[in-house]
Amino acid sequence: MTTILITGGAGYIGSHNVKYLREKGYDIVVLDDLSRRFADAVIDAPLVKGNIGNAALLDKVFTTHHIDAVLNFASFIQVGESVQQPSSYYLNNVGNTLVLLDAMTRHGVKKLVFSSTAAIFGNPEYTPIDEAHPKNPINPYGRSKWIVEQLLQDYELAYGLHSVCLRYFNAAGADPDALLGERHEPETHLIPLVLQAASGRRTQITVNGTDYPTEDGTCIRDYIHVEDLAQAHWLALRYLDTHQNSAAFNLGNGSGYSIRQVIDMARAITGCNFRVEFGPRRNGDPSVLVADSNLARQHLGWNPKYCALEDIVRHAWAWECKQSR
Ligand SMILES: NC(=O)c1ccc[n+]([C@@H]2O[C@H](COP(=O)([O-])OP(=O)(O)OC[C@H]3O[C@@H](n4cnc5c(N)ncnc54)[C@H](O)[C@@H]3O)[C@@H](O)[C@H]2O)c1
Numbered sequence: 001m002t003t004i005l006i007t008g009g010a011g012y013i014g015s016h017n018v019k020y021l022r023e024k025g026y027d028i029v030v031l032d033d034l035s036r037r038f039a040d041a042v043i044d045a046p047l048v049k050g051n052i053g054n055a056a057l058l059d060k061v062f063t064t065h066h067i068d069a070v071l072n073f074a075s076f077i078q079v080g081e082s083v084q085q086p087s088s089y090y091l092n093n094v095g096n097t098l099v100l101l102d103a104m105t106r107h108g109v110k111k112l113v114f115s116s117t118a119a120i121f122g123n124p125e126y127t128p129i130d131e132a133h134p135k136n137p138i139n140p141y142g143r144s145k146w147i148v149e150q151l152l153q154d155y156e157l158a159y160g161l162h163s164v165c166l167r168y169f170n171a172a173g174a175d176p177d178a179l180l181g182e183r184h185e186p187e188t189h190l191i192p193l194v195l196q197a198a199s200g201r202r203t204q205i206t207v208n209g210t211d212y213p214t215e216d217g218t219c220i221r222d223y224i225h226v227e228d229l230a231q232a233h234w235l236a237l238r239y240l241d242t243h244q245n246s247a248a249f250n251l252g253n254g255s256g257y258s259i260r261q262v263i264d265m266a267r268a269i270t271g272c273n274f275r276v277e278f279g280p281r282r283n284g285d286p287s288v289l290v291a292d293s294n295l296a297r298q299h300l301g302w303n304p305k306y307c308a309l310e311d312i313v314r315h316a317w318a319w320e321c322k323q324s325r
């Protein structure tokens, strides 16, 4: 039986991965400090409450459980907050991650899947964005992830730690069984906010800018279903079982949707005509972010199942209906 340590496993993407990998028959141990709460998101796996920066706790976890590989989701995730508080972002996303990597090295654990992001690319020089695109992060959050990606190359050379960095574009949607879904506190992501406006948990949605150089003037993003991300992590674990090298893959559907298109889709699926306001641009938003994920399809055999925005919004709506009951 293969045992995987999932850090940040109580979070949005981590919790969906716990469920997915349990269904694939893996043994899972979750480590999460619950700084962003939601212990109840961990389904069918033991939860150790603690910080990935706690070396003594990591020694205990690695000694108690025979860990074969680590999926590291634990980090701070808000672009805007990272600009206000770069210190806490570098301390957590880089410093604490280093403590985890060193514990893995001490305990001979040589396989890591790392949650990276489209934010490492900064403003796109061309689109869709492939893995060769220049890395020019424009905020501390994206920079913290790019620093880790680079130091993983040093750790591979020096300590033989193999990693797969998965650069998610816009994670969205919910568990098709509606047992899990997106919960951030505070919520800053477009799709859950739009659906909260539809359910009445919010009074309105504000569109951040209508003067972008896109067809309808609003930003375009590549929304990728959280269950398809879980499939990619499973495939990345299998990749590490059969390869003696590290790799990095961009994960998106390759189709971009504008904010107005997301709102129209939400109205169509929910049947609710919620209020929409049009505000100024949000700092640091690139106009278009769309992934080229051919490499992940070729090398991992990744085959996303829920590519249509309709599926993503439908699953997210089923989850929102449970939350707002
Ligand atoms: N949500 C997205 O669209 C998106 C896109 C690209 C990349 N990512 C990356 O995916 C990962 C998961 O994102 P998410 O949306 O699920 O975020 P989330 O906030 O829901 O989950 C992160 C979890 O990590 C925990 N955590 C944070 N720091 C910790 C620490 N030092 N020790 C232990 N636990 C800690 C939090 O309590 C939380 O449960 C993050 O690394 C994020 O950067 C997310």
Ligand SMILES: O=c1ccn([C@@H]2O[C@H](COP(=O)(O)OP(=O)(O)O[C@H]3O[C@H](CO)[C@@H](O)[C@H](O)[C@H]3O)[C@@H](O)[C@H]2O)c(=O)[nH]1
Binding pocket: 077, 078, 079, 117, 118, 119, 168, 169, 170, 171, 188, 189, 190, 191, 193, 205, 206, 207, 208, 209, 219, 220, 221, 259, 282, 285, 289
């Ligand atoms: O109330 C809102 C919230 C968002 N937006 C806009 O919707 C788009 C998408 O925003 P959001 O859902 O916050 O996602 P991003 O800012 O694109 O960032 C997400 O996707 C990135 C990868 O593309 C990851 O790096 C980040 O961690 C993740 O938060 C952006 O143009 C936002 O300005 C609005 O107009 N109104």
